[in-house]
Amino acid sequence: MVTEMKTTMTKSVNAVVAVTLALLTCAPWCIYSQQPHQLMVNMTTVRNAPALGAFCLDGSLPAYHIHRGFGAGARNWLLQFEGGGWCNDIDSCLERAKTRRGSTHLMSKWEVFSGILSNNASLNPDFYNWNRVKIRYCDGASFAGDAVYKNGTTLLYFRGQKIWEAIILDLLPKGLGKARKALLSGCSAGGLAAFLHCDDFTKYVPSNASVKCLSDAGFFLDERDIGLNHTMRSFYKDLVSLQGVEKNLDKNCTGSLPFPELCIFPQYALRFITPPFFILNSAYDVYQFHHGLVPSSADPRGHWNRCKLDPAACNPAQLDVLQGFRRDMLVALALFYKYSARGGMYINSCFAHCQSESQDTWFGVDSPRIHNKTIAEAVGDWYFSRRITNKEVDCAYPCDTTCHNLIPANTSSGLVEDLN
Template sequence: MAQRHWPWRLAVFVAAVVTPVAAEERLVVGMTLLQAATSTGAGEEFFFFFSCSIDCIAPPLAEPTANRRRVCLDGSPPAYHLHRGSGGGAGGWVLQFEGGGWCNDAPSCAERAGTRRGSTRSMDSLEVFSGLLSNDPDMNPDFYNWNRVKLRYCDGGSFAGDSELRNGSSVLYFRGQRIWDAIISDLLPKGLAKAQKVLLSGCSAGGLATFFHCDDLKGRLGDAVTVKCLSDAGFFLDVDDITGNNTVEPFFRSLVALQGAEKNLNKDCLSSTDYPYQCFFPQYILPYIRTPYFILNSAYDVYQFHHNFVPPSCDPKGQWSHCKSDPGACSTSQIATLQGLRNAMLTALKPFQNEQGVGMFINSCFAHCQSELQETWLAPNSPRLHNKTIAELVGEWYFERGPGIEIDCAYPCDSTCHNIIPSNQNGDSGIHNGGPCMNIPPKFYSISLQMILYLSILHIAEQFIISYDI
């Protein structure tokens, strides 16, 4: 049988692809669709370009009726990304809730259902794992070789809802709680059931979900497993805006009602109040959380600054627009007003600072979500408090190497801040890894182009290679 001679092609391909990978050392992880992950053969891993470990499973043509209860807003299957641990970290697990805001009425949820925040059909199948999810020991020394999982966010209710709504000819599914249940059930036989140490984390709306599900995960895994929780930018305050009205309270109230979240909120919190929606706010949940937790937050969290403290409705003339885009452009009076946001956060946190198992990194940077970005998690110029990076303090807290609590002085005292104002503030970090097609850092595009160039050369060269029998 006449075949092409492959070794020379493989050598050129490896030179084109593998060598740049070694220099970049960035991890790209593929998606596992949950309903497919319950089918035979799902979840198999193989290595791909850019040190990419993939769990890419094509969605089935017809979805089993039983699975309709654990779906995204639009009815598509939920998903996660898993990169396996190794060596001494094989018994450790980091689970990270993706963030991305919320929806609280039919129009906003219907709009969301057509985006990556409400449908896995609109999501990129690849995710860059960096910061807390990095597999580089220099960039993530305490958790680099643990099993690391990113839970994709597609329910619009911080993984807490359980209802559905007929919206014209379509149905909106608010199944966040069932998505959480199903993902954990899927991960248990993949090794989570044998975990020794677990860190449940999340950013923004995902950081809020961390508070909701912290004790639940501990209960599922048992007393023999060390379970701790890290909420990044998830400490959303019940706070008045600059006009003295409360913008966030009615938003969360309508969200809890629409999505049927009340029955899944902390039971002790619910029994302590006549207003169930209050148990969507961390400051009212924390007294009842028994599992150790760490709060990573900016005292000037830009999402809360832009949406809850100085929402657009309170600034019709745009007097805060420059201050919102650049803290250096804030007037003296605006800075004084923003100190009120910091004071409200520190007041809400104070009762928990001396609680056993509690850690905190509260800096004075204008930021939102700092554990996902390598630049803020652990890098030469990362934000620091008393010369400790976020990664160092989280590790100190988790492994009980120290108290694990640092609270910054008021802005503008901290010279280590990046003061990155996200380019959008729709509830996620506002910082996206790469272009519109895949979440791949821009520097990977040069590698991709190089690979395409080499493959083109191979194709041309192939035309001049004489076939022979082997």
């Protein structure tokens, strides 16, 4: 019995030693991969929004979530536009108004802050102690519309521009008006909003503040689909017309093109943006792949369905089309890549859409990498000017083994649907 007890105790001690050594060996990576709790942040409603005419589609009040900065980051601000598609006709906007994408009444009142919004230094080393704000999306036009639709029985507010202004004005007395550093960012439709509002943002913060902008999965291309139709261009044209967006597009851009509505595309507006800009995008962005390049209207028999669900299932002809899309994206970014001294880029080859708000893709032990650099490291190096060059472009699919290919399960939803 004594011998058995000694053996058991020896095994227990060895087990403790083994676990201790493992923890010591894997730190700091263990910190990245283990999240003891999620940071939940409550919603703040903008009570004075009606004075500005700022309403969500259904007439509800706009809102945001704020988590206060601390220490050295107490006077730095990160604003993140929420994404979630668009609506470009009355029917789709009416439907949207009955969902969380068109009404703050139907939104979750608490939001998880992760990735670039995290308050954990080991999960978000450069922005964890900043004031971090998530701006809720409820207008359906990337915070850029300014119109109202009334027909006697139906009332829809297309007030994205006013929502943006109301939220900024609500934040100014809370410290944004005295910001030292500021980063305006966003994902998907929110990433497009970052392009549309980057210059405007500088008007609200002190002139000596360091102001920069980041778009995550917001570089939507003016690209023909596989049927050679301008699906995205047509969609955005209707969106701009319905929601009164044109007057809020960059005036230098609209004056330079025969079709002013094209300035909603970042590839045409980018050269007119003054603050330093960082473009984070997949060269095979799944939203654009599924809804711009291969919309259901261009593939009625579903020949692309397997390829949409799994890139490994794409046949050689389909891969050629995808490689062509990547080439077109890089061509559209060529001047920015070559001549923007203050700009940054991270164009990876992952089949994904939005990579800054997810901890797994932002900064973790198995996060995507280009030249062994995570997205968080690339964005931080660019913002704080830690490197001379801040433009990373991945090799073509399927060379990158670090990718998280985040393919949505439903490939049949239309362009106005949310893929998140």
